[in-house]
Amino acid sequence: MTDAIRCEAPAEGRRVILFGAFDRHNFGDLLLARCAAAGGSAGCVFAGLVARDLSEFGGFRTVPLAAAIERYGNDEADFVHVGGEVLTTTAWEASVMLQRAEDVPRILAVHDYSDTARDEWAAACLGTARRIPYVVAKDDLPRAWRTHFRGVGGVAFDALQAADRHEVLRALAGATTLAVRDRSTFEALRRAGLDADLAPDPAIKTPALLGDLIRQRARQGEVASLQGRMQSWMAVQLAAEWGDDATLEGVAQLLRAEAEARGSGIVLFRAGLAPWHDDLETLGRLADRLAARVPVALFESAHVLDICALLAGASTYVGTSLHGWIVAHAFGVPARSLVHGPSDKAACYLDTWCSVPRQWRTTGESVPLFPRTVSG
Incomplete structure (x- = not known):
């Protein structure tokens, strides 16, 4: 765990916790984590939905969010959602993409027959009831933590179920900073009553x-x-x-x-x-x-x-x-x-x-x- 949670002094007096889908192998997500870490986040924590070590692919060792909260819950921290299409990645999609490829056919055969079956399996797999698991609201984190969304995407936001959209909007509304990477997401959030900054992808x-x-x-x-x-x-x-x-x-x-x-x-x-x-x-x-x-x-x-x-x-x-x-x-x-x-x-x-x-x-x-x- 010491490789995943770095113990240097927090930047500018605040702990930096980078959270994203860099707990699985995807070029964009791993690259975004590297760019965020290279951009001045010395001593950052790399948190995901599960513990993984992707260092052999140029990624990082990640710890589950719960572990980061347990260790740094009393610190002042900036909790940064590190880009990617995280606003519309459902728990079912996230949990399947975290599995071994050879196990996926069996998982689909057993659980992919109803929304309820998928949701129950995903919640058990991820250890969270969040429907959009790579999005975390400030109210669900320690009081001294601020939330940020950096270059995130969600072009399918309008197609989400109402409960999913509500969960995302609650998290975004409490963020200290919010930047999206494309005009489609920007307009969807504006129609929902949220103002966001529009900025290119950090990569x-x-x-x-x-x-x-x-x-x-x-x-x-x-x-x-x-x-x-x-x-x-x-x-x-x-x-x-x-x-x-x-x-x-x-x-x-x-x-x-x-x-x-x-x-x-x-x-x-x-x-x-x-x-x-x-x-x-x-x-x-x-x-x-x-x-x-x-x-x-x-x-x-x-x-x-x-x-x-x-x-x-x-x-x-x-x-x-x-x-x-x-x-x-x-x-x-x-x-x-x-x-x-x-x-x-x-x-x-x-x-x-x-x-x-x-x-x-x-x-x-x-x-x-x-x-x-x-x-x-």
């Missing part, structure tokens, strides 16, 4: 905060090996939900045309190992559709800094990961986001911060892609 500061570490990682391991094998590469990522044959064929057509136009190879990587994120099987099937026309490599590392180095050194990025786009764009790499439609979180983010014409394309039978190209 846009990745080059400034983590640039030296990223350049160091680029000189070793897989990225260094790629530099010896390919003159240039497109960094490509695809969520597992895009893994049906029709969609993969459409994406392969898009990538082949882009790679041939640029004279680049293609490097396929995973932006998340947690359930309902990415998997090698999907990328392998995509590679099979590409290999006959362009050089293709599967990037094995899931270390957050290796992924950043891969993106920073790419000729372009194409993928479904919002933070893949944000990091590539931050390093001046042309980036294209693949989304199902204009209500996806990546589309909402780009609509907020980038003036890019919409280019609808259809692949396969009826699978809409929503590619946007923004040069850094």
Whole structure:
């Protein structure tokens, strides 16, 4: 626990407790934790829903929120919700994504038959009755703690059940600071009677905060090996939900045309190992559709800094990961986001911060892609 809860003096006399979904492997969440820690939060506590050690992937050891409260409940503290799409992640979704991938089919078979069954299992799994568990109200924390929301998202807020929306609004209303990262979330909260600040995702500061570490990682391991094998590469990522044959064929057509136009190879990587994120099987099937026309490599590392180095050194990025786009764009790499439609979180983010014409394309039978190209 001493590695997870750091014991240095709190910043400016207050303990800093970073809370978020960095208790599971997702590139964006791990990166946001690193950016928050690098941004002056010396001596911070990394808290999540469960105890995890993701240091091998460039993350941190997290402690359950209850443990942080028990240890630091008498301290003055700033409790910071560290970004991501936390305003709409339900307890059911959070609990499934915290499981081992091989256990998920059994969990779905046993519990995914009714809202009540899902809610009861999630509450038992997480040890909390919060319906949106990565959102915590000030009233549910020690009296001397202040709550903050930094660059959070919630593009599906209006689609939440009424009880879920009420829980989120209660937490947001008591926050000392509240900043959301996209206009869709901003407008949804305003309609609900809350004023929030609108600010870009904190990961846009990745080059400034983590640039030296990223350049160091680029000189070793897989990225260094790629530099010896390919003159240039497109960094490509695809969520597992895009893994049906029709969609993969459409994406392969898009990538082949882009790679041939640029004279680049293609490097396929995973932006998340947690359930309902990415998997090698999907990328392998995509590679099979590409290999006959362009050089293709599967990037094995899931270390957050290796992924950043891969993106920073790419000729372009194409993928479904919002933070893949944000990091590539931050390093001046042309980036294209693949989304199902204009209500996806990546589309909402780009609509907020980038003036890019919409280019609808259809692949396969009826699978809409929503590619946007923004040069850094």
